[in-house]
Amino acid sequence: MENYSRRGFIGKAVGAVAAVGAIASLTAMKKTWDPLASTKAAGFTTLDMSIYKEGEMAVEKWRGKPIFVLKQTSEMLKTLTAKQKERIVMVGDEGFLINIGICTHLGCIPAYRSQSEDFLCPCHGGMYDHSGDVIKDPPPRGFDIPPFKIDGKKLVLGEEGPEYRKMKNNGITL
Numbered sequence: 001m002e003n004y005s006r007r008g009f010i011g012k013a014v015g016a017v018a019a020v021g022a023i024a025s026l027t028a029m030k031k032t033w034d035p036l037a038s039t040k041a042a043g044f045t046t047l048d049m050s051i052y053k054e055g056e057m058a059v060e061k062w063r064g065k066p067i068f069v070l071k072q073t074s075e076m077l078k079t080l081t082a083k084q085k086e087r088i089v090m091v092g093d094e095g096f097l098i099n100i101g102i103c104t105h106l107g108c109i110p111a112y113r114s115q116s117e118d119f120l121c122p123c124h125g126g127m128y129d130h131s132g133d134v135i136k137d138p139p140p141r142g143f144d145i146p147p148f149k150i151d152g153k154k155l156v157l158g159e160e161g162p163e164y165r166k167m168k169n170n171g172i173t174l
């Protein structure tokens with residue numbers, strides 16, 4: 001009888017240890033299946049638009065692509081046509097070029113020329129103005145604009161806000 005109860009106790013103890021082990025390994029497996037927090041956030045890049053200086057080109061990164069950020073001076077804004085202005089992202093009363101910095105011809109990375117306030121692609125001589133619109137062949141169109149959402153003084157790349165959707169609907173970007 002004593003033997004039986006001891007066996008029963010040992011059996012229960014072994015069972016409890018096995019159950020704890022099973023729960024621990026299930027928890028570990030679930031952690032493996034769940035995407036990492038960093039992976040979930042990887043599609044979005046938040047830019048603080050208050051740090052950029054007028055007329056100075058900055059290159060950010062979104063989903064591995066270079067993102068050109070060029071805060072327009074009031075002089076630059078004045079020279080833009082109505083169509084070119086449609087490409088400009090207004091954050092409050094400040095205008096920005098926010099473009100994927102990849103040539104729409106064959107994918108080279110154009111260089112910004114601050115003297116002439118334009119972009120020159122080294123591969124085949126394509127050119128873009130300071131709104132990102134194409135001004136010299138062979139690129140078939142202006143720079144593409146990444147999906148963005150304006151959030152106060154911040155810009156969330158990877159999220160489609162109303163301003164971006166309007167650009168897309170108007171054929172300003174693909």
Ligand code: FES
Nearest residue numbers: 103105106121126
């Ligand atoms: S890749 Fe830019 S002009 Fe050809």
